[in-house]
Amino acid sequence: MEVFKLQRALFPPDADVLAYDKWRRHQVTLPMSDELRRLFGDRVKVYCEAEPNGQGLTIGKRVADRGW
Numbered sequence: 001m002e003v004f005k006l007q008r009a010l011f012p013p014d015a016d017v018l019a020y021d022k023w024r025r026h027q028v029t030l031p032m033s034d035e036l037r038r039l040f041g042d043r044v045k046v047y048c049e050a051e052p053n054g055q056g057l058t059i060g061k062r063v064a065d066r067g068w
Contacts, residue, residue: 001049001060005068008032008040019050019057022068026052035059 002021009015017036020027030036039062040046049060 001051001058003047003063003066004050004057004059005045005047005066006030006036006039007045008036010044022066028052028056030056 004019004021004026006017006019008017014032016029016031018027018029039048039059046062047064047066048062050057051060
């Protein structure tokens with residue numbers, strides 16, 4: 001697994017989530033889900049371990065902010 005940054009839209013709140021790695025080798029959009037809502041909480045961006053799996057990501061645990 002590698003670290004991905006996930007960003008949600010401010011409006012509309014149920015818009016797709018943008019996810020990418022530090023070098024943007026992997027960039028995907030994910031539909032907002034209950035799992036992602038819990039992961040984000042009240043934050044706009046989070047960093048987490050994830051693994052690309054075809055068209056999406058297998059998301060692992062949340063990690064500390066990376067600042068990129």
